[in-house]
Amino acid sequence: MALLAATIAATGRLHAADPVKTVLITANDQMKYSVTHIDAHPGQPIHVQLKNEGTLPKEVMGHNWVLLKAGFDPMAYATSALPAVKENFEPKALAGQVLASISLLGARHEGEVTFNAPETPGTYFFLCSFPAHCQSGMRGELVVK
Numbered sequence: 438m439a440l441l442a443a444t445i446a447a448t449g450r451l452h453a454a455d456p457v458k459t460v461l462i463t464a465n466d467q468m469k470y471s472v473t474h475i476d477a478h479p480g481q482p483i484h485v486q487l488k489n490e491g492t493l494p495k496e497v498m499g500h501n502w503v504l505l506k507a508g509f510d511p512m513a514y515a516t517s518a519l520p521a522v523k524e525n526f527e528p529k530a531l532a533g534q535v536l537a538s539i540s541l542l543g544a545r546h547e548g549e550v551t552f553n554a555p556e557t558p559g560t561y562f563f564l565c566s567f568p569a570h571c572q573s574g575m576r577g578e579l580v581v582k
């Protein structure tokens with residue numbers, strides 16, 4: 438009961454029924470994510486692992502995973518992030534648009550992030566913000582319902 442009370446206190450709502458959802462996404466030199474659609478319940482804990490299975494150098498074929506808040510467009514984010522080479526295409530100026538992210542990965546590297554799905558049902562977009570990758574189809578959606 439103590440744990441339950443702590444959970445309610447920490448989140449303001451009871452999410453004990455929702456287990457952590459683990460999502461493994463692989464990326465490769467063809468600029469594709471293996472997963473482009475994720476379903477979740479409001480507030481559900483989600484653990485995303487991103488594995489870059491490509492072999493090309495990070496400078497020409499890096500991959501990241503950026504999940505945007507409600508109402509933000511992945512193509513617009515990608516375009517704005519384009520000049521931010523030194524910030525690995527996740528500029529601080531755009532941090533207010535980001536719900537969760539996994540930093541840029543080189544070949545054979547992996548990263549992970551754990552976060553809670555938004556409480557508000559809806560569609561939230563994610564993308565790889567490395568230049569031209571989102572435009573080439575490296576994007577997807579988290580649907581909360």
Ligand SMILES: [Cu+2]
Pocket residue numbers: 464468498499500501565566567570575
């Ligand atoms: Cu990419």
